[in-house]
Amino acid sequence: MRIAELSRQANVSIPTIKYYLREGLLSPGERTSRNQASYDETHLGRLRLIRALIDVGKLPVATVREVLSTLDEPDMPLHEVLGVVSASLCERRQTEPDDVLAAGREDVDALIERHGWQIADDTPELDVLAGIIVSARRLGHPHIADAFDNYCEAAAAIAEVEVGYVSELGTVENVLEGVVVGTVLGEAALAAIRRLAHQNVSARRFTES
Amino acid sequence: MRIAELSRQANVSIPTIKYYLREGLLSPGERTSRNQASYDETHLGRLRLIRALIDVGKLPVATVREVLSTLDEPDMPLHEVLGVVSASLCERRQTEPDDVLAAGREDVDALIERHGWQIADDTPELDVLAGIIVSARRLGHPHIADAFDNYCEAAAAIAEVEVGYVSELGTVENVLEGVVVGTVLGEAALAAIRRLAHQNVSARRFTES
Numbered sequence: 001m002r003i004a005e006l007s008r009q010a011n012v013s014i015p016t017i018k019y020y021l022r023e024g025l026l027s028p029g030e031r032t033s034r035n036q037a038s039y040d041e042t043h044l045g046r047l048r049l050i051r052a053l054i055d056v057g058k059l060p061v062a063t064v065r066e067v068l069s070t071l072d073e074p075d076m077p078l079h080e081v082l083g084v085v086s087a088s089l090c091e092r093r094q095t096e097p098d099d100v101l102a103a104g105r106e107d108v109d110a111l112i113e114r115h116g117w118q119i120a121d122d123t124p125e126l127d128v129l130a131g132i133i134v135s136a137r138r139l140g141h142p143h144i145a146d147a148f149d150n151y152c153e154a155a156a157a158i159a160e161v162e163v164g165y166v167s168e169l170g171t172v173e174n175v176l177e178g179v180v181v182g183t184v185l186g187e188a189a190l191a192a193i194r195r196l197a198h199q200n201v202s203a204r205r206f207t208e209s
Numbered sequence: 210m211r212i213a214e215l216s217r218q219a220n221v222s223i224p225t226i227k228y229y230l231r232e233g234l235l236s237p238g239e240r241t242s243r244n245q246a247s248y249d250e251t252h253l254g255r256l257r258l259i260r261a262l263i264d265v266g267k268l269p270v271a272t273v274r275e276v277l278s279t280l281d282e283p284d285m286p287l288h289e290v291l292g293v294v295s296a297s298l299c300e301r302r303q304t305e306p307d308d309v310l311a312a313g314r315e316d317v318d319a320l321i322e323r324h325g326w327q328i329a330d331d332t333p334e335l336d337v338l339a340g341i342i343v344s345a346r347r348l349g350h351p352h353i354a355d356a357f358d359n360y361c362e363a364a365a366a367i368a369e370v371e372v373g374y375v376s377e378l379g380t381v382e383n384v385l386e387g388v389v390v391g392t393v394l395g396e397a398a399l400a401a402i403r404r405l406a407h408q409n410v411s412a413r414r415f416t417e418s
Contacts, residue, residue: 196334
């Protein structure tokens with residue numbers, strides 16, 4: 001297909017596609033004449049992934065390039081590519097010094113062990129959780145981590161379904177795109193639904209006559 | 210207690226406390242001499258709530274004032290005060306026009322009805338969810354709302370425990386402070402734990418020999 005058709009199908013403007021080509025995020029089409037190139041399904045798949053990373057994942061272009069170059073390494077197992085994408089989605093606003101974080105990290109490591117989860121030690125979410133525990137303690141809520149076992153059980157059931165869904169999306173590009181969309185939109189949805197659940201329970205408890 | 214002691218116990222600096230006093234977020238202490246005032250537990254509770262709203266909830270001072278004035282209305286039932294706090298925590302970045310949102314809203318209303326939840330029609334999270342459904346469809350993931358039933362079941366179990374916990378925090382200030390901290394930190398924690406659960410399931414599925 002020509003660039004105009006690629007633009008229509010991917011719902012990305014032609015100038016934006018040209019920008020991705022210049023930045024090396026998208027591989028060049030097959031040249032069909034001096035001024036024209038032809039694009040195929042692999043370009044479309046890649047373009048949807050780029051869009052998901054930038055628009056949904058809010059990743060800077062440099063990080064997108066990094067993720068895509070991981071994807072193009074032929075020997076990289078899918079699980080590791082997933083790790084790179086997932087880590088790049090994690091905002092690391094580490095606001096606590098390492099020694100303060102370490103206290104929270106003990107609880108997090110115990111939590112992971114208690115549930116028997118296989119998690120790489122350098123996964124940024126582990127420090128995110130440790131930071132949350134430290135903040136909660138400082139705010140006078142030392143028992144916040146008690147809720148995390150509940151969260152783990154809930155998340156385990158959710159993840160089983162979700163990983164099953166994305167693993168059936170076909171190409172690696174599609175799987176990754178599904179992971180980005182599912183991670184970011186799914187987490188916004190889960191947060192909103194948890195708030196609604198609070199309202200529902202609170203309506204029952206506090207308005208009963 | 211004097212302002213220095215209030216500052217120490219609340220872990221909020223004296224200039225910040227004076228700022229809250231000037232802005233009317235905190236009621237004046239009892240004057241004990243020309244230059245001194247005395248503060249009590251109610252000031253401490255209010256100060257912790259203000260801090261939770263500003264530092265954890267990231268609310269602007271004007272919104273904090275609104276929330277606090279709701280709190281001071283003697284006839285406002287707790288459930289409604291909770292609604293005001295909760296709505297003020299919801300970022301309303303409505304990026305979709307109303308008619309586009311309406312399509313997603315149908316699915317959201319059906320979801321809420323299916324689970325028999327009592328939710329006020331104007332709860333901002335309902336439109337947040339509708340916006341997520343619309344975005345996912347546009348990105349080629351029309352079935353994202355299928356996952357929401359799972360989320361509702363998970364969130365219902367979580368909310369039951371959490372609302373029980375905050376409702377036992379005593380004063381209205383403490384309950385509200387618990388709601389803000391629990392909503393914001395809890396949602397960050399749940400998101401991180403969901404990602405870890407993905408990694409765990411994906412490790413099992415994609416690295417098995």
